[in-house]
Amino acid sequence: MFCSPQAKLEVNGLKLRTILTSGTLLNIWLDNPVIEVEAHNLVRRLVQSVGNMDWPHYLTMTRLVARALRLGRSALIQTGVRPQIREHPYRFSYLIPVLVWGKASVIVASEAVIEQLLTVEIPKIQGITDADDQKLPLMPIQKGDRWPSRDFQGLLLTTPQIWLADRLGDNQHFPPHIPTIIDDADNLEQWSRDRLTAALEWSDWTLLTQKRPEWRDTLELTQVRLIRSIFAHPANLYGCHLLDEEEQDILQNLFLTLTQPTESTTTSAETSSQRLDSRWHEFYHQWLSDNQLKWVEVDRAQGSFKLYCSPLEVASALSPIWEQQPVVLIGGALDLDKNAPIYRQIMGLGDLTCVKFTPDRQSQLIQLYLPSGIPMPNTPQFEKALIEQLRTLLCMSINISGLKVLLVEDIPLKGKVAAVLASEFGSLVQVETTAISETGVLVTGWQFWRNHQHQFISPHLLAIATLPLPSLENPLVAGRVAYYKQQRQDWFRLYLLPAALTELQGAVAPVRHKQGIVALLDSRVTRRTYGKQVLTALSPHVQIDYLDTTWLNI
Structure with missing residues (x-):
């Protein structure tokens, strides 16, 4: 030819x-496209063997991850769901391409997810290929805190804390250019912020005094001055406040004393890191960095405090690490936009392939009750109207099988709601506990629900008192807002609203499994321009502004 x-x-x-x-x-x-085709076919066989995976995008995502591995190009995938912590079909969609590819790779996931992958998902995949007599590449799979050896050509599973400590530090336990998949990227900003936060506990002062007894008087005098200043601040619900100028000056003078060598305390060859133990050195290093949030957590009962120094933004620290290897970031709801411009800006991400899956309307639809006429949350009339709405919702649904969850963030209001409802519905009403019946009523704040929702059955009803916008009364939130203002950036669009929408989507996710009811009782959704974005974040949904008994009896 x-x-x-x-x-x-x-x-x-x-x-x-x-x-x-x-x-x-x-x-x-x-x-x-051999990798894509083989991974695609294996996922199809998996579906045939285990039945419906209850998620329509697993094949598409499989090909996307396989392509990212083959081309070595970074990608960001929004799955459209926040799964139960241990299992969801989307994990097959990144695990199978890695196993088919058969080359060096890293999966970054929580301890619970890693355990699930090792004990359930990987054996299930291997069982299917063994049954089909079509073996996967012989690929070593290990869990660890560093790359096993220079010639290791397998899959390493590690936690976000270990991986970030390596990438943001000087350890270099993970070689460059190894394709890396990061699961649950919704939490990546917080993981990074936690890693970049330095702290000094009360016990660290005692340990340094024991190491350097010649500094005893200086350390004790500084502690006394800090206690007087810190405990002069009024108490607040958050148990913390930003360090004021006087407190920062006290600490700055202490650091000057501790880091300057003298003939009686050190030789000229001894560095400041050798004079200080690791925690003090880490805190001092963070203290000297730009754009730091410097704050203190107060324990008034014990008469002690804990100092913190954390970054106001993580993008500058993270942006260099994305250049070290191709990454596939997988999250549930990272950004309303499919190209994730706000998330990418926050995380310091450059150009990469972005894909956003939307929840399936047939299996993930929720019934959204959005009443009109409820007073604004910052008005005196709101409390009475809220309790009346919650009482009515429970009266209409209390005899229906299924968990009812009432999300109330304000601590005094949460207590009052629980007391009023318990007086009518008795022991069915419980506050922030996992020991509750499947037909009970759980009154909880956002953090408890976020941390424990995987321990409950999917709720029949989720009632939300107010949107989870970070409160400006929280000193740490106020400090970050002040930074955005100083940078002349839109602090609401770049910080408060994205945080609220991510929290909201995660809270609602379990309700979608049962196609249950979400009652959103915050009238700002209908009275503020950003309400449209809130409704977009809750899609797909069927909206109604009156109580429909046919909904409550589904």
């Missing part, structure tokens, strides 16, 4: 270019 000097052929679905060079034909593969 005669070939032109440059022609494109397709063989078994694989594209190649044939080039005539010095009388020799060279075949160069243009787009080899």
Whole structure:
């Protein structure tokens, strides 16, 4: 067969270019989708063996991850769901391409997810391929805190805390250029902020005094001055406050004393890190960094405090690590926009492939009750109207099987709601406990629900008192808002609203499994322009502004 000097052929679905060079034909593969096809087929066999996975995008995501591995190009995938902590079909969609690919790779996930992958998902995949007599590549799989060896060509599973400590530090326990998949990227900003936060506990002062007894007087005098200043601040619900100028000056003078060598305490060859123990050195290093939130947590009962120094933004610290290897970031709801511009800005991410899956309307639809006429949350009339709405919702649904969850963040209001409802519905009403019946009523704040929702059955009813916008009364929130203002950036659009929408979508996710009811009792959704974004975040839903007994009896 005669070939032109440059022609494109397709063989078994694989594209190649044939080039005539010095009388020799060279075949160069243009787009080899073998990995994608094999992973796709394996996922289909998995579905056939285990039945419906209750998520429509697993095949598409499988091909996307396989392509990212093959091309070495970073990707960001929004699955559209916040799964139960241990299991969800989307994890097969990144695990199978890695196993089919059979080369060096890293999966970053929580301890619970890693345990699930090792004990359930991977054996299940291997069982399917063994049954089909179509073996996966012999690939070593290990869990650890560092790359096993220079010639290791397998899969390493590690936690976000370990991986971030390596990438943000100087350990270099993970070689560069190894494709890395990060699961639950919704929490990546908080993981990074936690890693970049330095703290000094009350006991650290005692330990340093024991290490350097010549500093005893200086340390004790500084502690006394700090206690007087810190405990002069009024108490608040958050148990913390930002360090004021006087307190920062006290600490700054202490650090100058501790880090300057003197003839009586140190030799000229001894560095400040050698004079200080690791925690003091880490805190001092963070203290000297730019754009730091410096604050104190107060224990008034014990008469002690804990100092913190954390970054106001994580993008500058994270942006260099994305260049070290291709990454596939997988989260449930990272951004309303499919290209995730706000999330990418917050995380310091550059150009990468972005994909956003939306919840399936047939299986993930929720019934959204959004009443009109409820007073604004910051008015005196709101409390009475809220309790009346919650009471009515429970009266209409209390005899229906299924958990009812009432999300009330304000601590005094949460207590009053629980007391009023318990007086009518008795022991069915419980406050922030996992020991509750499947037909009970759980009154809880956002943090408890976020941390424990995987321990409950999917709720029949989720009633939300107010949107989870971070409160400006929280000193740490106020400090970050002040930073955005100083940078002349839109602090509401870049910080408060994205945080609220992420929290909201995560809280509602379990209700979607039962196609249950979400009652959103915050009238700002209908009276503020950002309400449209809130409704978009809750899609797909069927909205109603009156109580429908047919809904409550589903």
